[in-house]
Every structure is written in C-alpha cells, then in structure tokens.
Amino acid sequence: MAARGSTALHLIRPLATLMPAVRLADRVVPFSRRALYTGISMSVFLVCSHLPLYGVPAASAGADPLYWVRALLASNRGTLMELGVGPVVTAGTVMQVVTGSKLLRVDQNVRGDRDLTDAARKALAVAIALAEAAAHVLLGMYGPVGALRGALIVLQLVTASVLVVFLDELFDKGYGLRGCSAISLLSATNTCGQVVWHAFSPMTVNKEFEGAVLAVIHQAVKAPRALVATMLRRHLPNVAxxxxxxxxxxxxxxxxxxxxxxxxxxxxxxxxxxxxxxxxxxxxxxxxxxxxxxxxxxxxxxxxxxxxxxxxxxxxxxxxxxxxxxxxxxxxxxxxxxxxxxxxxxxxxxxxxxxxxxxxxxxxxxxxxxxxxxxxxxxxxxxxxxxxxxxxxxxxxxxxxxxxxxxxxxxxxxxxxxxxxxxxxxxxxxxxxxxxxxxxxxxxxxxxxxxxxxxxx
CATH class of the missing domain: 1.10.3370.10 (SecY subunit domain)
Structure with missing residues (x-):
C-alpha cells in the first residue's frame, strides 16, 4: 500500500534506496541461525572496537574529552567505533519523539509509511554520524591532521556507523535473538567485554595481574596471608x-x-x-x-x-x-x-x-x-x-x-x-x-x- 503519511516523509524517498536495508524475514528464522547472526554481529562489533583509525597521529593521545559518555555510547577512543551506537540511538530517539508527539504523521498500518519512517531514521543516523565525525576532526580530537587525512578519518567513522545501522536493521527484521535489540546488545557487549577484561586480564602492573581473578589466584599461591589485601585493592580491579x-x-x-x-x-x-x-x-x-x-x-x-x-x-x-x-x-x-x-x-x-x-x-x-x-x-x-x-x-x-x-x-x-x-x-x-x-x-x-x-x- 502506498505511503499516505506526512508530506515530510516523502522528502527522504530518494535517500531510501541508498540506506542499508535488510529484507523482512518472511518465515520464522530458526533459532540456530538467529544465534549465529547474533554471534557474528557481536564479533564484528568487537573487532571494530579494537581496530585503530588509520591516519590518526600516535602523539594525539591525551586526556579523553568524551571519557564520561563512552560507556553509554559503547565507543572506544581512537578506533572505528569512536562514535559507537550514539548516532543510531540519537536518530531513533528523535524519530520516536517526533512520531509519538504527532509532529510527523505516520500511519503504522500502511507499509509504505513504515518503510519511509525506517529510511528516515537511518538517513538521520548517517547524517548525525557525519556531523559528529567532522566535529571530532575540526575540534582537534586527533591532533593536527591535514585535509586529506581528516577526510579519511571522517570516511572511516561514517562507514563504521553505517555498519552499526546495518546491524540494527538486521535485528529489527527478525534475524537476531528475540526480545534483544542490536543497540542494547552492542552496548552490553562493550560492558561485558570490560568485565571479562577486568576479571581475567593477563597484563601486569607493578608485578600484579590486572585481572582480579588472576591476581587472587596468583596471590593465593604466592603469599596467602596477603590474599584479603589483594581482593580489596584500590589501585587495580578487585574482587569486591x-x-x-x-x-x-x-x-x-x-x-x-x-x-x-x-x-x-x-x-x-x-x-x-x-x-x-x-x-x-x-x-x-x-x-x-x-x-x-x-x-x-x-x-x-x-x-x-x-x-x-x-x-x-x-x-x-x-x-x-x-x-x-x-x-x-x-x-x-x-x-x-x-x-x-x-x-x-x-x-x-x-x-x-x-x-x-x-x-x-x-x-x-x-x-x-x-x-x-x-x-x-x-x-x-x-x-x-x-x-x-x-x-x-x-x-x-x-x-x-x-x-x-x-x-x-x-x-x-x-x-x-x-x-x-x-x-x-x-x-x-x-x-x-x-x-x-x-x-x-x-x-x-x-x-x-x-x-x-x-x-x-
């Protein structure tokens, strides 16, 4: 059925074909396949969260101005997932508020309206990612980079955000585990990765394991009398x-x-x-x-x-x-x-x-x-x-x-x-x-x- 909602929706129709899209599952996707797609999505996100941005000077590292927001955005500094899920979450929230408050008329019973609304949300997410990436470069978050390297960094960040949009679309269309959105999953993946690292990190600091569990095991073998102090240490992750x-x-x-x-x-x-x-x-x-x-x-x-x-x-x-x-x-x-x-x-x-x-x-x-x-x-x-x-x-x-x-x-x-x-x-x-x-x-x-x-x- 043709779209008949707000006229503003039709303005983004030319962009709809350019947005990443996944065909709606026309039958029940087997659990094994949904679990496989979920695992692949998490793996891709984790890989991108550790791949450094190409063209960023090594000397640009310093105090992180976005330190306080990274947990929410599931972003890692200096990597392809610098922006994390921020553009997708922001776009989704804006579209939810705009349609819920009737500022944008959408007939959810009409498939054309639903498709255009979905395309508008994805186009808005890409636009927000482009604006944020450009702001990161122009405000000097990566140090002094030239025009060419700056454009390359922006392209990498926008491409990574398009990948997040695609993963979100994959879950929305029924290819992920039921009741689990891609944004929640990716944010939880980032948090769980921190928990696992703080528990089992093999890195050493002043001859102590960074991981709390490994530190306790090592201390129990080496000097059991200092075991309680290791469990409650303050300078590194602890058991408490x-x-x-x-x-x-x-x-x-x-x-x-x-x-x-x-x-x-x-x-x-x-x-x-x-x-x-x-x-x-x-x-x-x-x-x-x-x-x-x-x-x-x-x-x-x-x-x-x-x-x-x-x-x-x-x-x-x-x-x-x-x-x-x-x-x-x-x-x-x-x-x-x-x-x-x-x-x-x-x-x-x-x-x-x-x-x-x-x-x-x-x-x-x-x-x-x-x-x-x-x-x-x-x-x-x-x-x-x-x-x-x-x-x-x-x-x-x-x-x-x-x-x-x-x-x-x-x-x-x-x-x-x-x-x-x-x-x-x-x-x-x-x-x-x-x-x-x-x-x-x-x-x-x-x-x-x-x-x-x-x-x-």
Whole structure:
C-alpha cells in the first residue's frame, strides 16, 4: 500500500534506496541461525572496537574529552567505533519523539509509511554520524591532521556507523535473538567485554595481574596471608567490585521479570481469554539511557564553554561546570555537572551525594512516564489497542479498561524508573566495573537471552 503519511516523509524517498536495508524475514528464522547472526554481529562489533583509525597521529593521545559518555555510547577512543551506537540511538530517539508527539504523521498500518519512517531514521543516523565525525576532526580530537587525512578519518567513522545501522536493521527484521535489540546488545557487549577484561586480564602492573581473578589466584599461591589485601585493592580491579557488578546484574535481571497479569476477555467470542502483562520496569532501561544521554550532552556543552577562548570563565560557563584536567580525562569539580556526576563516596561530600541521588531518582521517574507517553505505551494507547482487538477486562463496562489501566501503567512507569535509578546509584557507589548504565543495559540483554532460550526449549 502506498505511503499516505506526512508530506515530510516523502522528502527522504530518494535517500531510501541508498540506506542499508535488510529484507523482512518472511518465515520464522530458526533459532540456530538467529544465534549465529547474533554471534557474528557481536564479533564484528568487537573487532571494530579494537581496530585503530588509520591516519590518526600516535602523539594525539591525551586526556579523553568524551571519557564520561563512552560507556553509554559503547565507543572506544581512537578506533572505528569512536562514535559507537550514539548516532543510531540519537536518530531513533528523535524519530520516536517526533512520531509519538504527532509532529510527523505516520500511519503504522500502511507499509509504505513504515518503510519511509525506517529510511528516515537511518538517513538521520548517517547524517548525525557525519556531523559528529567532522566535529571530532575540526575540534582537534586527533591532533593536527591535514585535509586529506581528516577526510579519511571522517570516511572511516561514517562507514563504521553505517555498519552499526546495518546491524540494527538486521535485528529489527527478525534475524537476531528475540526480545534483544542490536543497540542494547552492542552496548552490553562493550560492558561485558570490560568485565571479562577486568576479571581475567593477563597484563601486569607493578608485578600484579590486572585481572582480579588472576591476581587472587596468583596471590593465593604466592603469599596467602596477603590474599584479603589483594581482593580489596584500590589501585587495580578487585574482587569486591567484581561481586558488586554481578549483584547489580542479577538484581536487574530479576526486576525485569517482575510483572502483573491483567485478565482480559473478548467482547465478541465467548470463552476467549487473554492476559496483558504490566512489567515493574515498564519502560525497561530507557529512563537511565535518556538521563545519561542528557548528562552526556551537558558534559560536552560545559567542556566547550569551559575551554572556550571567549566564554571560558564567564558566569554561564562556571554555572554549568568547572573542570580540572586529570591524566585520563577532564574531571568536573564544580557547577551543575559536578552534582550530576556520581560521587566517589557518600562521606567525601554528603551534599554532593544527596543532590546526585535526588536528581537521578526524580529524573528517572519523570523520564519513564514521559517515554511511556511518547512511545505509544501509555494507558490511553494500550486501552485503544485492546479496544481494537475487542478485548476488555472481564465484568467491566465499556470504557472502564482505560480507567483501570490508568491506575497501573503510570504507577508502574514511575516505580520502574525509581528502581532503575536506585540500582544505578548502587552500582555507581559500589564501584562496579563499567558504569551503572552499562550494567543495566547488559541486564536487559541477559534477560532477553534467558527468555529466548526458554521459549526455544
């Protein structure tokens, strides 16, 4: 059926044929093949995450200005995955908000509209990748590079982002494990890679293994009396942070499975019954992802102002953030960015810790409810979908389904956002490997894998 949505959609029709596309699976893809495609996708992403960019001077390494956002974007500095999943996530969020708020009229029942919307999302992701890659080169992230090498670096970064767009398309069209999106999988892959490396790294620092597990085994053989000190060491990954990581991961996986089932019955067919599940984590990890994206944008704006030749030191720059250069990255020491950054401990600065906790919990609860409304999963949207299927709560009058859902869904969205925020705070305070956001994304993937394997059994 021809597209009949917003006229703006038709403007990108010439670009639709240029975007990477995967044919929708016309039959159920066998589990073995979906597992194979998933493994290949993860392997390709990991390889690209370790391939250095060609043309980048070796002397350009220094403090990383994007250190604080790399866990969210699943990016590795100086590699093909410098931009990570950032362009795809940004494009998807923008399109979701634009279509959910009806700024762009899209008829989801018309295949032409769906195809054009999908093409618009991919074209926007490529455009964002091009803009970010050009900004990286022009702002001197890779040192002094000429026009030719700069263009080559931009081409590599955009090509890698097109590859991420293709992998995302592969999962959307049914060739990946069920319930597992490519973006979540790639972000979780990056986080899990850090966890495995911190646990089993064979590199040595001052004659100590960097990997916590190898260090404990080596110390148990060499000097058992110093075993506890090795397990709690602070200068390198330790067993306590490794255990905290798995504890947060298990707690998040458990909460992903908590739900209530609302009984439904058909208004047309007697005896036909169904259930509608309302998860405790109604919007999953989207609240912390959106919060982290907003904080990441604030970091970048604040750093640009702080180090600006003209605006550095002004009231606006100091209000947004004051930064101090460290060996690995610029560290916030004042302003708004200081209070949205996880503190090292509650005792170091109690006011910082309390403001951070309050801002994160409030933000996650609000963003969870806002995302439910923007993504078409609010109480009104769900009630309309059930009405279209001629399903309603048993023993209720016409229209009462919405009133009942209005009691459950906003509450589940708010409480779910608070739970995600609380787990993230616990993760950041206990020094988990990676970040709280990365561990939460990994938990959603682990839960999806468990459900997928269970259904196959």
């Amino acid at each position: 942070s490794l255990l905290a990581t798995f504890l947060v991961l298990l707690a998040a996986v458990y909460l992903e499975g908590v739900r209530i089932l609302l009984p439904l019955q058909s208004r047309d067919t007697r005896g036909r019954r169904a259930t509608f599940p309302i998860k405790l984590l109604y919007t999953s990890t989207m609240p912390i992802v959106l919060h982290s994206a907003a904080v990441s944008a604030l970091y970048m704006v604040s750093q640009l102002l702080h180090y600006s030749r003209f605006l550095g030191g002004t009231m606006l720059a100091r209000t947004l953030g004051v930064w101090k250069q460290a060996s690995h990255a610029a560290v916030p020491v004042g302003g708004l960015v200081y209070y949205v950054t996880p503190p090292a401990s509650f005792g170091a600065d109690p006011l910082h810790a309390l403001i951070y906790v309050a801002l994160l919990l409030t933000s996650c609860a609000f963003l969870s409810q806002a995302w439910a409304a923007a993504s078409g999963s609010s109480a009104r949207d769900v009630a309309r979908q059930l009405a279209d299927q001629r399903l309603a709560l048993p023993g209720r009058r016409e229209g009462s389904t919405y009133l009942q859902l209005r009691h459950y869904i906003p509450t589940a969205a708010a409480i779910g956002g608070l739970c995600v925020g609380a787990l993230t705070i616990f993760a950041d305070m206990t020094g988990v490997i990676g970040t709280g956001t990365g561990i939460m994304l990994a938990a959603t993937v682990v839960y999806s894998l468990i459900v997928s394997f269970h259904k196959e059994d």
